[in-house]
Amino acid sequence: MRVKKTLGLALAAALVLSACSDDGDDNSDGGGGPDTADIRVWINGPDTPQAARDWLKTEFEDANPGSTLTIEEQEWEGLVERLTTALSSDDETPDVVEVGNTQSSTFTTAGAFSDLSDEVGDLGGDDLLQGFVEAGSYDGSTYAVPYYAGSKYVFYRKDLFEKSGLEVPTTLDEFVDAAITLKEDNPDPANFSGFWFPGQDWRNGVSFVWDAGGDLAVEEGDEWQGTLSSPESVAGLETVKTLMDQASGAAKDGNEADAQVPFCNNEIGMMSVPGWMTGLIDNADTGCPDMMKNVGVFPLPGSDGSPAPVLLGGSNIAVSANSPNQDLAKDAVALMLSDEFQTILAENGLTPAKTSLAPLLGEDEFAQATIAAATDARLTPPAAKWASVEGARILEDLFVAIANGGDLAELAAEADEAITDQLN
């Protein structure tokens, strides 16, 4: 009896294992896929408003009877890793994915996305944000199209500014002084931030480097070279250090997620966050709608008085090359770039993917800050392997080390070495 049982178990195990190793059919023949399917769309973070999600699901299912569309929200943190594993699996791949604009090139160069060159014209053509189309293109073909853009700008507490007798700063020096004054004038709670600057937040930190004339990395010949230890970059990092040491009460090794929590907890005088943060603050479940009357915004000022260069935030969308439902997935992308869908995004403070829809942002304070912040928005270095720098968390490590009081020049030189190593 025991022999039989063992044999049976072994057989069952072998069957299960062989079932697992079955690769399924290869989709490289470029077929459009079945007429009906369940389309899985990966959306990252809370950026996309609920109204837009509902609209997409309803429209897609109405237009494609028998098919369904499921939105699966992913965290931005660790996204590159998750996309790497999910996109390369025939069985597990989502059909449509949102990817950060700076992360696009890693996947387009690797062949993870389907070629959308034929569709770009219908999706908006020249009306699409060209910087994002470039970020999603490789070797003359377009693999990822813009989804939305949005650069960070500064949210501040009008009541605290008034109490300290501060005006909205117009230069970077004034901004730093205001941040320090706010911190000094609000000793309670002890973790109050004049300017909220958690240690891992390099995406804000890079603004100060750019403003001082420095950069993350530059291309010299065929090689990429980290340039954080250049005198200009180090000058920018000095400003970062001043803000972290004297104005911020945020965790020295914290990340920039969920800024609305300390903001609503009266722990923040100023913070540099994406425009859709308004939606989170003005929502009783996630934030503190009562606080809205005290919220003011302005674009981060540069040394010369014009808006400082900030990281051009935003996302691209793409169709997974391994998805068996190419046609349906492309339909979903078309809906996400439709005027109706993009209008919902614009109404929620996200810069739409089409330039013609930009006026929909409105004319209030928030819209003006959004537009002003974008005047000198920049991208991370256009190196094919840039996402590896983010994957290795080199910049997070650098800024945490700065927050923790290390030697600036030494840390910057170490980071340069690591960046150069990753990019080549």
Added chain:
Amino acid sequence: MALTTRPAKSTRNRTLADRAPAVRKAMLPYGLLLPALIALAFALGYPLIRQVMLSFQEFGLAQQFGRPPEWVGLQNYRDLVSDSYLWVLVLRSVVFCLVNAGLTMVLGVAIALLMRLMSTPVRLVVQAGLLIAWAMPVLASLTVWTWLFDTQYGVVNWILERLGGDFAGHSWLIEPMSFFLIATLLVVWMSIPFVAFTVYAALTQVPQEILEAAEVDGAGPWQRTRLVVLPSIRPVLLVVGLLELVWGLRVFTQIYVLQQAGGVTRETNLLGTYVYRSGIGEGEFGVAATVAMFMLALTVLLTAPYVIKMIRDDREMA
């Protein structure tokens, strides 16, 4: 495995009397082993061979999506051996593994010994507590742990502050030593139940008569534990210790989650997280496979004395 080898021994004993038919009989146990071997070959062999192959290739993201990989011979190995960071990682991982396995074993065995002396209701409460800690999904409990030690809103800082310490906004993860202290706490907390339960089960099998005899002979409690109880559960201790060593060396989830919550990634990587970061994070699968080969070699090296001891014990018993 122990069950399947026994018939083989008894057959061998009989071969002395009658050789020829016994050879045919001796084939039977091996035939019975075959299905298990095939299953093992599929489940462990294929990934292992793939890993070895990867370690000789330049295999990046593009290869993951179908481009043919390039064979680079020993290049990956040469690069790694000459990278001082790898040796830092090896040292860090070995120390972390030994400390964690050691602490888990000592505390786990101590709890198991203690459980023998508890009254039934108390023991049930302890066992239920251990079981819950053991059964809790790792990510769920890790989320709670990171909240406990949160820099801004953590209850640990709050309590220490109330007790008069200067812990407002204290970051537990930013200094590597403090980071590994928390990591050790989590790993040990999660591993103790397994050790405690297994050792406790073994302890219930120690014959009461032997203990009584030792007591009559004048052995005190410490002597009885050291000279009678522990030697009789030695095989179990060896196996559990071996498992703890292996687990301690390939620890991943705890470190990864803590790195996400804070700390400096490069200063807190262990081999497990480094394999992940270089493979999945940076898309260098060839390099990651090579690091994994190092990990494998290290595991074999570290556990070899144990395995040899176990085999020797097995022979002595037979």
